[in-house]
Amino acid sequence: MNLRAIWAIYYVEMARTARTVMQSVLSPVISTSLYFVVFGGAIGSRIPEIEGVSYGAFIVPGLIMLMLLMQSTMNASFGIYFPKFVGTVYELLSAPVSYVEIVIGFVGAAATKSIILGIIILATASLFVPIRIEHPFVMVLFLVLTSVSFSLLGFILGIWAKGFEQLQIVPMLIITPLAFLGGTFYSINMLPPFWQTATLFNPVVYLVSGFRWSFYGLADVAVGASLAATALFLAICVAIVAWIFKTGYRLKN
Amino acid sequence: MSTEPIIAVSRLSKTYDTGFKALSNINLEVRPGEIFALLGPNGAGKTTLISIICGIVNPSSGTVTAGGHDIITDFRAARSQIGLVPQELAITPFESVWNTVSFSRGLFGKPRDDAYLETMLKQLSLWDKKDSNLMTLSGGMKRRVMIAKALSHEPRILFLDEPTAGVDVELRREMWDVVRTLQASGVTIILTTHYIEEAELMADRIGVINKGAIILVEEKAELIRKLGRKQLTLHLQKPLDAIPPSLAKHRLELVEDGTVLHYTYDTQGERTGITALLADLGDADIRFRDLETKESSLEDIFVDLVRNG
Missing domain, CATH: 3.30.70 (Alpha-Beta Plaits)
Structure with missing residues (x-):
């Protein structure tokens, strides 16, 4: 294992975040905090509690999950797309680095950034709304699994994308709608029966539900199903990345 | 000097996904310590050949070894010996010179060696610019940074793909000096160029490639003698x-x-x-x-x- 290469990629990616701290850290923290203020403080005070949890506190896990999905995908996709865009990807491909090492470097950095952001947002949220974490181990597990899975998705997206516009398509047109319709702001039990069933086809439901369960013990679907769905998504992403490197798709052909 | 080739290409072919056949049954051997110039018109297959040897492009068929190591099955050992200066000026614009060469060294698994990097940057007249942002450098300086990145892991084989394209005469001569110094230190250099003068001045042997096939490989002096x-x-x-x-x-x-x-x-x-x-x-x-x-x-x-x- 070329550990120095992994560290070199990881370090450069983390240094990029440090250089762009306003965009990489402050911007997502502020925009997510605005949700707490508006939905938690202003509107949330007029919404009754959901199964004993105030609305402001109820939406915190979903908002953290929304941020995790977006940031993991965007950070990892940009991380691998930018070397393709400026041409420096030749260096990665000509170095004595295995595909696994490249993925660990890029995905590890993107996931690290997302986890740090998740912790900052959790701390920020606790200033506005009362939060409790009933299952901290499961919370960390979901935090890490989700960050890694969607960083892998972002990595795939970055290799697939032929332009900056394509880089934005998945986060904006797929992940954001799925997150908003995946129970971030409501329990799916509030929906009519048909839509409760239809929503179960949205993978984000499992992530939000499992993550919320780790906070308040409330879940729309069984936590085991949530973990299984997350693990399945992770496995699919790993398989796609393995196929990309095996075939050289949009990298070596 | 060892007679074993440091680069051995055997029956190498490449057809891109688009159907374009870039290389056809290439056989080539490069000797250790020599400067080998690969000449050919645009689209002849020079860059594809280099890209395959360096691991950037997958071959369709055939084998390549670098330093006796197969580039596919023993890619770590093969690539560790190779440095590449590509044709295009490809740099990360927001990095400093020092950080980008340190990154390159790390990527090749080499331990940190500030003294070596300092010596190398001084040889390339880049030491004064080590903290400069890459996007603030001139084109010639960026080209030197590309060479510095390729040399950062102390390769035994250096590929220079059109290294002096678009640089002024003075810098071109400086680069020739760098190449000669590298050869003197035992580095094998494979050079592609459009400047025939460059090949004539630098190379020990010449290979000519056209339409994806090697037309001839010959000692430079012998080539001029035979065909002159x-x-x-x-x-x-x-x-x-x-x-x-x-x-x-x-x-x-x-x-x-x-x-x-x-x-x-x-x-x-x-x-x-x-x-x-x-x-x-x-x-x-x-x-x-x-x-x-x-x-x-x-x-x-x-x-x-x-x-x-």
């Missing part, structure tokens, strides 16, 4: 309307309004025919005021090869 032609130019005292029939047996060409005669002869021939020509000129009462001989350059040879290949 000499030309005798005679500046006449009085212009001629046409070449007289008595001189038709000689390979003559009348140019510049009949004031200059060109006589082309083969350097390999036992006799050049110059003595007979001069005697025939005297018999025909054609006098000349000056004469000169010119040997064909590598560029002339290259153009002939590509045209006839």
Whole structure:
């Protein structure tokens, strides 16, 4: 294992975040905090509690999950797309680095950034709304699994994308709608029966539900199903990345 | 010097997904410590060949070894020995010079060695710019950074893909000095260039590639000797309307309004025919005021090869 290469990629990616701290850290923290203020403080005070949890506190896990999905995908996709865009990807491909090492470097950095952001947002949220974490181990597990899975998705997206516009398509047109319709702001039990069933086809439901369960013990679907769905998504992403490197798709052909 | 090739390419072919056949059954060996110049017109397959050897492009068939290691099955050992300066100026614009060469060294699994990087940056006249942002550097400086990145992990083999394209004469000469210094330290250099003068000046051996096939590989001096032609130019005292029939047996060409005669002869021939020509000129009462001989350059040879290949 070329550990120095992994560290070199990881370090450069983390240094990029440090250089762009306003965009990489402050911007997502502020925009997510605005949700707490508006939905938690202003509107949330007029919404009754959901199964004993105030609305402001109820939406915190979903908002953290929304941020995790977006940031993991965007950070990892940009991380691998930018070397393709400026041409420096030749260096990665000509170095004595295995595909696994490249993925660990890029995905590890993107996931690290997302986890740090998740912790900052959790701390920020606790200033506005009362939060409790009933299952901290499961919370960390979901935090890490989700960050890694969607960083892998972002990595795939970055290799697939032929332009900056394509880089934005998945986060904006797929992940954001799925997150908003995946129970971030409501329990799916509030929906009519048909839509409760239809929503179960949205993978984000499992992530939000499992993550919320780790906070308040409330879940729309069984936590085991949530973990299984997350693990399945992770496995699919790993398989796609393995196929990309095996075939050289949009990298070596 | 070892006789084992440091690069061995065997029956290598590449067809891109688009169906374009870039390389066809390439066989090539590069000797350790030499400067090997790969010449060819645009689209001949030079960059594809280099890209496959360096691991950037997948081959369709055939094998390549670098330092005796297969580039696919033993890619770590093979790639560790190779440094690549690609044709395009590809840099991360927001990095500093020091950070980008440190990154390259780390990527190749080498432990941190600030003293080595300092020496290398000084050799390339980059030390004063080590903290500069790459996007603030001139084109020539960026080109040097590319070389610094390729040398950061102390490679035994260096690929220079059009290294002096678009750089000024002074920098080009500086780069030639760098290449000579590297060769003196034992680095094998494979160079592609459009500047025939560069190949003529630098290379030990020349390979010519055209339409995805290697046309020939030859020692530079031997190539010029074998394929070179000499030309005798005679500046006449009085212009001629046409070449007289008595001189038709000689390979003559009348140019510049009949004031200059060109006589082309083969350097390999036992006799050049110059003595007979001069005697025939005297018999025909054609006098000349000056004469000169010119040997064909590598560029002339290259153009002939590509045209006839």
